[in-house]
Amino acid sequence: MKTFLDLYISWFKMGLFTFGGGYAMLPMIQREVIQKHKWATEDEIMDYYAIGQCTPGIIAVNTATFVGYKIKGILGGIVATLGVVSPSLIIISLISALITNFSELEIVQNALKGIQIGVCVLMFVAIQNLIKKGVKNMPSWIIFIAAFILSYFTNISTVILVVIAGISGYVISTYGKGEAK
Numbered sequence: 001m002k003t004f005l006d007l008y009i010s011w012f013k014m015g016l017f018t019f020g021g022g023y024a025m026l027p028m029i030q031r032e033v034i035q036k037h038k039w040a041t042e043d044e045i046m047d048y049y050a051i052g053q054c055t056p057g058i059i060a061v062n063t064a065t066f067v068g069y070k071i072k073g074i075l076g077g078i079v080a081t082l083g084v085v086s087p088s089l090i091i092i093s094l095i096s097a098l099i100t101n102f103s104e105l106e107i108v109q110n111a112l113k114g115i116q117i118g119v120c121v122l123m124f125v126a127i128q129n130l131i132k133k134g135v136k137n138m139p140s141w142i143i144f145i146a147a148f149i150l151s152y153f154t155n156i157s158t159v160i161l162v163v164i165a166g167i168s169g170y171v172i173s174t175y176g177k178g179e180a181k
Helices: 002-017 021-036 040-054 059-102 106-134 136-153 158-175
Strands: none
Touching: 002 021, 002 059, 021 040, 021 059, 021 106, 040 059, 040 106, 040 158, 106 136, 136 158
């Protein structure tokens, strides 16, 4: 029972204190899931993010579900998922009741601008960490650069890019010189 409570509380905190979604949440996931509770490794979290990118839904919710399922099966997945979405449901309910009264206030608009800047910084740090952990050799750099260029300059779906990158990594590590392992 304690593990279920820990799952819920940890994911609730991450959902409550992280603005900007899954990538902005990565530093807190690293602290809570990897370092504090040791529920997953960095490689597993990267895998969950990759799978979460390809599956329907929000990356943070998918990651919570994967971690919860790994720790306590289906019920663990449900508990972690409820933990990460509960803050949003509560906050959105409160905001929707008050938004018409406060949305035009300068202090609210300035606070949201500050939050946007903070989210940009969190996303930058998360992306930097993902690059350090995932881009380790020349074939992975080539896949990274190609995926970045395609995502930036074309309208190709992110899901398709992730699938192509995954297939490319598999083919290179299986049939290439073995450098991508």
